[in-house]
Amino acid sequence: QNPSAGWLEPGMKNVTIEVTDDDGNTSVAWLQVQVLNQRPVAVFARPLDGTVDTVYTFVSESFDPDGDTALLQTMWEISDLDDSIYNVSSVSHTFLEPGLYVVSLTVIDEKGLSSATKSYSLRIANPLPIPEFEFSCPSMNGTVMSEIPQTEDGIVWQVPHTTEGDAFVAPGDPIRFDGSGSYDADPLFVGRTSTDSESSEWNGIVSWIWDFGDASTPLSGPVVWHAYEIPGTYVVTLTVVDGFEGGETNTTTLTVHVSRAPVILTDDPISADYVSMGDIVLLNSSAVDADLEDGIEAWMDLDRSDDSDGDGNSFNDRDRPLTGSLIVRWDLNALHDTDLDGDTRNDWLWGNQTWNQPGEIRILMQVCDGVGVCSTEEYLITVLSVQEDDKPKSLSDLTWSDLVPNKESGGLLALIAAVLLLGWMIMREKDEDELDAEEMLEIYDVTEVEVEGGLPGMDQHKPPPQPKYLTIQERRNKESGYVRPIRTRRR
Template sequence: MSYRLLALILALGLLSCGDSKTRTYENLPPEPQIEGGDRQGLVGEPLAFDGRASKDPDGTLASLTWDFGDGGQSSEAMASHTYLTAGSYTVTLTATDDVGASGSAVVRVSIAAKQVNQPPVPAILGDTTLEVAQLGSFDARGSTDPDGAIASYAWGFGDGATGTGTQVQHAWGRPGTYDITLVVTDNQGATATAKLTLVVQAKANRPPVADPGANKTAHPDEQVAFDGSASLDPDGTIASYEWDFGDGSTKATTALATHAYVAVGRYTVSLKVTDDQGATGTATAEVDVQPLAYSGTYAVNADPAEAWCSITKATWIPTQLVLTISGTTATADEIIPPDATPKIHYSGTWTEATRTFHMTGDFNEGMGIVHHFTYHGTFQGTDTFTGTDTEQVVSNGLPLCTIEWQVTGTR
């Protein structure tokens, strides 16, 4: 008789002297419980099993035993198991009570082969050649992950600097060759690296830009002002200026310069500027030197004592316009009375702007006889003008003096 049954009899007063009877009670088996029921898992990943809800209706549980169907076992109420092969398994939980009775419960487990995470594929698009201090741009948006998503982007610029994100910019302070690295990490922790080689060159000197100013119009002997101060150097300073005025004269070496042209004509003025690194820039402008509208007065004198006619200048002639006027000797000057003072006077004006020459004159015999004449000449071509005329002066019907003059001019 078990001690449990004896205790029960004593409690009920069923055992007394002179009355001895034996009764037998059936032990109830334990009831194992597996939380969660059937389940699925992956090869190599642990699965948890919970048998803590198991019980014995008429006693206590002595033990719990797990059989995972692949040879693996556990005696823990809460157990964990990892399957190494894909397939279907029957997991059995056996509960044993304190009198040796047992009961079992089962669940079905389906184990699938674990999918291997494929690493991401990084891609870099960006500059491969830069100058020192020039900002470079790099783009990783072409990176992909074949079985998930990219979680992060990490950049290294080869000079100790780093960056994050799909698009970055960076500038280098020294020339050299740098490896730009991109490390991408996917949503399952896999990483991959790409590299781009960048060459950083010393900053190229940009040449200066010369500015001699606008085209100009001037006259001979007029001082023309030139201003090159608008010239610039995009990445430094201008160290020197050199003006060539196009007429063979001495060059000027200052930003501001003046020059006078002697001859009429069109001249090309060249300004060359040199920057602080020796690079040069040149630009030109045109100067149109135009003649002035000159005018003057001349006199022709017939000297009876010398018996010849001469022409002299009565006023100053600009050096730019030279006139030559000549006369010839008289053929009958011996008949001029000794006391006669005949005079021939003429004056002329010329205007190159209209390309004409106009001359008027008179001859006074000294006896009240005055002869008047008029002469008009024109410029020939672009550089010279010429013309001739003859006036015969008579007295008492006889030739007194024949004057022939020729007017020529050059620029």
């Protein structure tokens, strides 16, 4: 009599009631019920925070509680897009820049009723900028320049590098560091090379900070110059800052080896006491590369724009070795200016290794490595004339080397020393004071003597023992040494 009814679809519904009494009389009534349309429900999964490399896929799980879900229309809104996306159940999207974004979904049923909008926020993290830099040295006519060039006209950029890709330079050589290849890792800036923030090709970097690891003042800018004055190993650090919000930073480093001078091992270049005037002399040289001893192997890429080995990298060609191969040069007279440049100690231009004048000659040996770092050693050479070769030297002709014993004079010196020692032992006689001292030692039975001036002192011996008491027989015995006391009669 009191039925319950429900409708699955909205709209105007007719309800008819018919009643019959006991006499069979019938009556009919009609009732209209308006069934309201329910709003559809927009549903999709909450996205997680990500990065610019994250690929998102948003999938609608919306439904219509009183209609056909398959007929729902969708409207997606993503805050970095200008237009909405309609009537697709899923959307794939990648955010190209870091920041905070909002993703929204609204669905509409076949009656045109819209759902409440479902929205989620997500944060895209800012990727760290990518710091990159190159190094090179300016050269002119194949020689590395010692000063920063004012113009790049005629300059060939060389790259002195080690096996590990580190830099290898001489003290004082200027190095050009170029960090303009750094860039912001946001996809928006990838492939852009301009350091000008007003350019459409801006790489996204707003600051370059250089630390050279030698306590010098840090520099800023995409391209800087620096020279190291002291040999050793240094670490160059580049820090770049991008332009997002407060700026993200990232760093990269490069090791720089500043060459040490070669070590000269030669003590005597001629291995003799003297040379003869006019004779051609073979000069002996021995030296080691200090950098190679430290385990550093380096080469010079003579032109960074030319990939001579064809490996695709034009900065790592091994065109010329910088370690291992030493250059030895001689100045045969350090007191004579052969090349007339005002410096007597740099005349490395000479022919035959010979001297035409007798006397003491100062010569120089110079040893240089592949980057021009040199060591110099000076030697004194005695040059004799032909007539003086076989003559014994007078006292005025002797030099300090003649007075220093050598292996030939060792036996003679030992014999002389033995004869002198034997003669001293034979000729040595004790004087009267020494003889008296020995006699006193025997009389007083001294066991320990402290000698002052070679003689024992009077208070440096022990007293004799106290005489013992003699019996009558011992007193009468003449061999006892007893002396009868002299008695006097009192008056």
